[in-house]
Amino acid sequence: MKNDKIALLPQGYDDLLKDLKARVHKARMSAALAANAELVSLYIDIGKAILERRDAEGWGTKIIERLGNDLRVAFPGIKGFSPRNFRYMRQLAQICAETPILQQVVAKLPWGHTITLVEKLKADNERLWYGLQAIEHGWSRAVLQIQIETGLHERxxxxxxxxxxxxxxxxxxxxxxxxxxxxxxxxxxxxxxxxxxxxxxxxxxxxxxxxxxxxxxxxxxxxxxxxxxxxxxxxxxxxxxxxxxxxxxxxxxxxxxxxxxxxxxxxxxxxxxxxxxxxxxxxxxxxxxxxxxxxxxxxxxxxxxxxxxxxxxxxxxxxxxxxxxxxxxxxxxxxxxxxxxxxxx
Structure with missing residues (x-):
């Protein structure tokens, strides 16, 4: 019976199925990239807000920790509001303010890759170069770390x-x-x-x-x-x-x-x-x-x-x-x- 149903499939069915699969895959990828870009934008906005309060009103570490705890309580399904992550948000906000094009690059990378760029590198031109290479070649975070540690940019x-x-x-x-x-x-x-x-x-x-x-x-x-x-x-x-x-x-x-x-x-x-x-x-x-x-x-x-x-x-x-x-x-x-x-x- 199963073979009879397959035999009755209209001409062009396989091509249509292949095309629709490609569209679904592309849409899922686009949605994932859009979600990642939104998350990175949110993190940078949080980093900017913390920097502004710190500079204008002298907010210290304890206030920032309290802010993170309150956000975790308000949004229990969202990870990333740890004191350590807040530090990366502040650093990234400052880096992107000095080199705006970096925000476009890190928006296409997982947050772990972005932390590696922030943590392992000091020069923004190197962060930009490694970020673009990671996007082009699809490096995992571990591979990105290896390339940085072996000085690929210089070599x-x-x-x-x-x-x-x-x-x-x-x-x-x-x-x-x-x-x-x-x-x-x-x-x-x-x-x-x-x-x-x-x-x-x-x-x-x-x-x-x-x-x-x-x-x-x-x-x-x-x-x-x-x-x-x-x-x-x-x-x-x-x-x-x-x-x-x-x-x-x-x-x-x-x-x-x-x-x-x-x-x-x-x-x-x-x-x-x-x-x-x-x-x-x-x-x-x-x-x-x-x-x-x-x-x-x-x-x-x-x-x-x-x-x-x-x-x-x-x-x-x-x-x-x-x-x-x-x-x-x-x-x-x-x-x-x-x-x-x-x-x-």
């Missing part, structure tokens, strides 16, 4: 980067590639000794590929390690191979346990040429190479890259402590990251 936007991207890539792709690049990379999720060999580091990275993708940044899709290529009857193995979904190209990553040497650039250039010939699809952009070294001399690296015909970059990496256990469950899985990236594209 991705402020420190000079050694590459030949501007000479070897079209302007738009060069700018995007430079935005993707970090220096140094912080591998903060596995424990190996300071004298670890390249293969030990590589195994550690692949064993924790989720966190490695997180550190590489949005857009990287893992292809494989020790990827075999045969050229002129000889065997070669790429340390790590990725595909970048926004740059639309393969990215070859070579790991070096010691300091940068000029000959590394020539080998990576060769690998990129081989990938272009053997793996690259006709619609893909040219392959990019990234050398990750324990340390580098910037001038030496610049000279080595100057006349290479492939787009190459050199970055340092640091091996530090493991991520705390309580933060690990909040990290996305490889499948989560790749699913999100495919949806973005």
């Amino acid at each position: 991705q936007t402020q420190l000079p980067k050694v590459s030949n991207f501007k000479k070897r890539l079209p302007e738009a792709q060069s700018e995007m590639a430079l935005e993707v690049l970090k220096d140094p990379y912080i591998f903060d999720f596995f424990s190996v000794g300071e004298k670890a060999h390249e293969r030990d580091i590589e195994r550690g990275l692949v064993r924790h590929i989720t966190e490695f993708l997180l550190e590489l940044g949005s857009g990287f899709s893992y292809v494989g390690k020790q990827v075999h290529l045969e050229v002129a009857g000889e065997d070669f193995y790429l340390d790590l191979l990725f595909y970048h979904l926004k740059l639309r190209c393969y990215v070859v990553i070579e790991l070096k346990a010691g300091a940068f040497k000029p000959e590394y650039a020539g080998k990576l250039n060769f690998y990129c040429s081989a990938v272009d010939d053997m793996l690259r699809h006709e619609n893909d952009n040219p392959t990019i190479g990234l050398l990750l070294c324990k340390e580098k001399n910037g001038l030496l690296a610049e000279y080595a890259l100057r006349d290479m015909n492939k787009a190459l970059a050199v970055s340092d990496y640091k091996l530090t402590r493991a991520i705390p256990e309580n933060l690990k469950p909040s990290l996305p899985t490889v499948e989560d990251i790749e699913r999100e990236l495919h949806q973005e594209n």
